[in-house]
Each structure stands twice: as C-alpha cells, then as structure tokens.
Amino acid sequence: MNKTSANAYIIGAGATQVGEHFVRSLADLSSEAVRNAFAQVPQLDARHVGMVYVANALGEMMASQGQLGPYLAAAAGLVGVPALRIEAAGASSGVALHQAVQAVQAGACAVAVVIGAEKITDRLDAPLEAGLALAADAEAEGIHGVTLTGQWALLMRRYMHEHGYSMDAFAPFPVNAHANAAKNAQALYRFAISADKYRKANPIASPLNMLDCSTVADGAAAVIVASEAIARELPGPRIRVAGTSVATDTPTLGARRDPLDLVAARTSAQAALSQAQLSLQDVQVLELCDPHGIAAVLALESMGFYERGTAPREAADGAISPTGRTPLATAGGYKARGDVAGASGIYQVVELVRQLTGKAGPTQVAGARVALAQVLGGVGVTAATTLLVGE
Amino acid sequence: MDIARHWRGHPARYRLQGERNRNTGEVRVPPHPLALGETPDTWEPLKLSGRGEIYSFSVLRQVPEGYELFAPYPIALVRLEEGALITAQLTDCAEADLEIGMPVEMVTRQLVDTGADGVLVYGYKFRPVVQ
Amino acid sequence: MKPSRPVGLIGYGVYVPRYRIAAKEIARIWTDGHGPVPVEAKSVPGPDEDTVTMSIEAARNALARAGIRAEQLGAVWIGSESHPYSVKPSGTIVSEALGTSPWISSGDWEFACKAGSEALTAGMAMVGSGMADYVMAIGADTAQSRPGDALEYTASAGAAALLVGPADQALATIDATVSFVTDTPDFFRRAERPYPSHGNRFTGEPAYFRTIQSAAKRLLDDLGRTPSDFTYAVFHQPNAKFPQAVAKRLGFSDAQIAPGLLSPQIGNTYSGAALSGLCATLDVAKPGDTIFVTSYGSGAGSDAYALTVTEALLERRERAPLAAAYLARSVFIDYAVYAKWVGKLVMG
Incomplete structure (x- = not known):
C-alpha cells in the first residue's frame, strides 16, 4: 500500500438485531441496516454515495436471490448507484470493506456504502449445511459430505491431540461470548452460559458440541466509508481505517502444509498492521471469526498474539475478557451475537466502532483506540483483516 | 443431475488415481489443474495404495442435503502412505473405535444418491483395516 | 461340459457387510418372537453399500490373490438380481473402480440366485476358448424382501468374485x-x-x-x-x-x-x-x-x-482377507436401523 494514499474513515455504522426474522426479507433487513448507519450522519446527503458494495455468502442458496448489488442498493433507495455483490463465503464483508476502502482511498468515490446481509431462516437445516460447505473444495471435500463445522472439528481434534488439551479447554470462548452477548441488545443469545453447561452439551460435529457452535441467523449491517475531507466536516470522534488486507489460502484443507496454521489469517493481519504502522501489541480489542473456540484459537495463534498451543490456556486466564490482553467478542461474537455468515465482517465493524467511540456499555474495553477485525471464508481460505483507529 | 461433473472424477473417486510431481515427489489426489509454470509433464499419474492413517476425525450430526441417510457419520483427514492428506468419510466403524494414528484402508462406496432419477455417486471412503 | 483349453480359478475374493440382524429380531416384529427361524442372522448392507460396492471389494480381493493387474482382465461380469440401476451396467462401474482397460467385455447377468455362476460358466468359456486369459466373474446381491415375508429372515447381502484363468496358473x-x-x-x-x-x-x-x-x-x-x-x-x-x-x-x-x-x-x-x-x-x-x-x-x-x-x-490365500475375517467383524443392528438402511421407511 502506498503510504501517500488518502485516508478513509468509517462515518456511520448500523445493524439490525441478529435473529430469526421470519417476518422480514433480505431486502427489508438490509434497508434497516443502511438506514441505521445513515441515522448516525444526518448531515450526509445520500446522493453523495458513489458506490455500494454488498457482502453476502448465501443469497442464491438461502434467499433465492441473485444480483444482490443493485437489489439491496435499491432496497435502501440507492437506485442508480454503481453496486456490486462480493462473495467470499464468511469473509465476504471483510473483502467488500477492503474494496470500498481502496475505492475511497484512490479517489474513485468520496462515499461508499458497504452492506453485509444474510437471510438464512427461509430455508435452514440441510440446505444451510450444504450452502456453508460450498466454502470448501466441492470436488475434493464437499462431495464427501463434509461440512464447514466438520472441518473446524477436524482441526480441533488434531489441535487437542498435538497440544494435549481436552474439550473443556475450549469452554472459555463460548462462555466469554455469551457473557458479553447478555449485555448486547442486538445479540441473538442474550444469556450467559457456564463451563459446566458447555461440558454437558450435545455433540454436533465431535469434538464440537452445541455450545461451541454458532447459530447461523438472519441479519444485516452497513457501514459508510468516506474520504478524509468528508470525515473532517463531521463532528465527534473519527474512526480511521488504518489498514485493510485480504489474503487467501488453498481451499483444500489437506493440501496445506500444516492445517493448524491459518496462513491467510497471519498474512492478512501482518499486511494490515504494516499499512497501519502498528504492531500486534497495539491492538486493544478484537473481533474474530469465532463460530467455534478452535477458530479463535487458531486465528490468535496464527496471527501471533499467542504461541502455538497456548491460546486456550491464555483464554482460561482471562485474556479474552473485556479486561484481558486481547478482548474478544465483546458483543457476543459469532457464537452469541449470532453467526450472520457473509454479513459478519460488518457486524464486527459496528461493534468495534462502538468500542472506539466509548459507547460499548458494560463490555467497553477501557481506553480502546486500536481495534482489529478479521473474518475468514471457510477454514481460513480467505482472510480479511481490518484495523480501525479512533481519532 | 450433475452427470458430467461426477463422471469427470471417476478415476480419482473410484480408485484413488492420483498424481506425483516428477520434480518434488509431492503426491496429491484428486488431481489438480496445472499451476503457472507447470506443464503436462510436471505431474505423472500415480495409483495410490489406499493405505493410510487417521490424521483427525469428527462425527457429523448436522449434515448437508443428500447425506441425511448416512448421518451420523464420521469424516476424517487421512494421511496416505504416499504422503498426501485427504478428506473422506470413514465407514464401517463407530466413533468409539476411532483414534488419531489408527491405520485405515480405502474402500469404494456410495457417496451420495442424487435422487431416483439421478446417478449414484461412488467414491473412496476409509475404514479400519480388515485383517 | 469342459472348455477346450483347461481353466481354473487363479484368484477368489469374498465380501460380507459388517452389519447383521438376528432372525429373532425380525421375528420380534412380525411373530412376537414365536415360531422357528430359518437362520441365526443375516448380513445387512450398510447405508453406503450396494451390489456395485460389494462387487468391487470382492473383486479387489480376487485380484490381490491372483497377483495380476486389473489391466490384464478380459472381462468383468456381475451376476445379481439387485443391480443398483435397472438400466446401466454395474459391470462398468466395477471395471473402472478396479482400473481395467476399457478394451474388455463387461456387463451384468441376471438369473435370480445363480446369476454369478452364469458369469462363471461364461468366463470359463471365454478363457477356455482363448478369447481372453482372465475373466472376473462376480456374484453379488443386496437381496430385497417384503417386510414380514418369510424371505425377510434370509434375504441378505454379500459378494464373491472368482477370477478365471488358464488352468496352469490356477489355485484350483x-x-x-x-x-x-x-x-x-x-x-x-x-x-x-x-x-x-x-x-x-x-x-x-x-x-x-x-x-x-x-x-x-x-x-x-x-x-x-x-x-x-x-x-x-x-x-x-x-x-x-x-x-x-x-x-x-x-x-x-x-x-x-x-x-x-x-x-x-x-x-x-x-x-x-x-x-x-x-x-x-x-x-x-x-x-x-x-x-x-x-x-x-x-x-x-x-x-x-x-x-x-x-x-x-x-501362497495366495493370505493375500486378501478370508471369509472368516468378514464374518468375525459382525455388528448387530435392530429392526429400526435395518428398516432405515434398506429403504423400508417412507422418506417422502
């Protein structure tokens, strides 16, 4: 990234409740998210929007709708604006945000809107598992009835084997996520769980059990990315996008040299940090792809926050709580806020904006100024990392 | 019905027909498109022995469309004798039988039934070795 | 009948699925457990097994015993009354799974329970006439039976593959x-x-x-x-x-x-x-x-x-699992699992 390129800012961020919105459509949810984001910047004229990016993983399969760029732009009244949909499975939102930021930094537009939207509950169950499995290699893996959850489970069992952990070691992740979600009005599961309850949960894809598996649900979130010139005209704290990066890995799990090393997660984080001229130690609050504890563990270790084989121990010692060294899932994460698949990355930004503006309420990380969001498509096939800095 | 899509994969699916890199000795299955800088001579066909060991496994209870009859079923990453690591189902075993490092052998089984008017898709699975 | 060129079996292989249902368990459903049963138990195909998959394994065992390559086969024939397709040969699927040359005769035989021996006799003729050196003759079935019928106690699943070749190479x-x-x-x-x-x-x-x-x-x-x-x-x-x-x-x-x-x-x-x-x-x-x-x-x-x-x-016998090995790995299932696996539940 050219250091002389202009800065991009997040000037508005909004989301819908994550949930089973049986009475609402994809377009309806998306429209609310965009309106919520714009409500934060009443000064902004929607006619300044030069580009709309829609992040969505499962639109065709779960919502029976294609051409989501113009479809969801129009749902929010942004008719006529260039709009496109970006699909990178669970990383869709991170990739879309990366594109939007680059467009604004390059001067291609002054304002871009990024919408992450997913509508799941019209179909659910087996089609959902099939849809999520599309993130893997369909020929080499999908045909064998492998699910995305199953792939994480394979990595979890291997991790336990290599580092001598039992399943119980992963309890801190869902316990933390639920504790935080209990305080988030927009979360799917607003209740706490105990490690004991986790231990007794039914298996889904052993060793992953129900309380270590996110629930995929409906939701939409939107952020408005603007040039520095526009951001400076607005009152209040500014959120600068200090770095964004997308990295990829082979989609075939078995083709990786070390399946427990999420290379793309590391590569994209390093590139984003380097753009931001920051280091891992500067990061004060994180949002990760954490539908299962193992996903957060591998991301934290692959990025270098913790030595290999140590993240579960660190989590047990409080490292991921809002007062810990790497506060994680302060709004509930995928597990308890709800897993919105391709929309996840925008929900992450919505939460981190709350953190960086001191509006995160009971899960506020004191003095948070630097935040990192990372989403993964599949098992780290795509990784998109965003670094936000409060000014 | 995806007839052509499954038909293309027969050699690898039915009998673990893989390929070996003439320069590096790397073995992979199923075969993969050529990368930049490779030529059709880079990889030579190699029929794999079908023997390997469990690298990791999981038993799935929430499964994709078309696989409901088999559920719950175990999946695994299997480290083949020739070095390749592949994803497949395990069959003819219960979860309690399984452990990492356990020797397994390839069998050809039904992978999925595409429906009364569609094809039956056959392919490799692995099971505990029958002595 | 004898072929003009002496023939024999140069390899053989058997396959029996892992699952069993006890005849008593079937009787529990239909006769309240009373009445004689014609066998102790029967083999049941797993949910991913059929005539094709069982044939493949039996034939791989036969090839292993014979010590020849699949490419040397001149024919692969499968006798069954439970071919997975009514129209489309099981033989071609099995041939590709074995890795034969495409330049072979392959197809399916049907003669109720002697479809496999039909293939064997034809294989003798093919090798005996010199048209081919090696023929794989397979008998395999996942037999159907009406729920509650006398046949339900016995109609089971298994396969045997006999590799016919010249008598001077034969194990029998x-x-x-x-x-x-x-x-x-x-x-x-x-x-x-x-x-x-x-x-x-x-x-x-x-x-x-x-x-x-x-x-x-x-x-x-x-x-x-x-x-x-x-x-x-x-x-x-x-x-x-x-x-x-x-x-x-x-x-x-x-x-x-x-x-x-x-x-x-x-x-x-x-x-x-x-x-x-x-x-x-x-x-x-x-x-x-x-x-x-x-x-x-x-x-x-x-x-x-x-x-x-x-x-x-x-020297060839131990190159593949004996029938006893397949019989020994029996796992008994109940009638409900049996009904699910063999398609006796209405799935809609």
Missing part, C-alpha cells in the same frame, strides 16, 4: 461343469415391483431340490465320480436347512459341506451364496482337495462344478 482347476434349466417360476420379481413374489413350498421340491439334484447327479455321472470322491461340497444356501437336506439326499456328509455353509450366520446372499461358500471352502482347502459346487437360481436352473485345489492356493 475347474475340471468340468454342467448346467440344467427349466421354466419353473418358483420365485420372481416383475419389473417395477420392489419385492419379489414366491411360491412358498413350491420353491422346494419341484424347484430347488429337483434342479440341484438334476445338475449335481449329471455332473457326477459325467465324471464317473461319487460324492465320497470329493473333499468338500457347496450348495446354494437360501436358508440353513435346504443345502443340508440336498447334500444328504445326494450322499454328501455334513463334514463335506461344513466349511462352505455360511447361510446360518449371514443368510442368503443370493447370487453370492454358492460362490461365497466356495470361497470359504478354498480358505481352508489343501492342495489336492476336490470341491463340488452346485448353484441354484429360481426360474429355474443350476450350474454344477468340480474343482481340484492346486499348490498355488497356499
């Missing part, structure tokens, strides 16, 4: 064969019907017994031999009783049929039944032993064979 030479057929509709399944019909007691005397006895006696006469000249005998085994009864009538002893009598443990594997019995007998035979085999297929017909074991058996 096939010295002679006869076939006997009449139009006797004791058991049949009309097109588009899911389960077969049968003539109850008509399947016994005028069908199974008359047909097997006719073929067996004719072969003994042709060879000028008596039952006591054979070390072992194998008869088609639709249940435990019939093969023992027909052996006795023909003058074979219980000891002669013991190694090849699998039906009490696994039921009737239909096209695989007589051939699996032969494989299990080869698992225990010694060089010089002689084996008398008679298949039976409803509709009706029998193929009878006389074999002589050679020295080659000893």
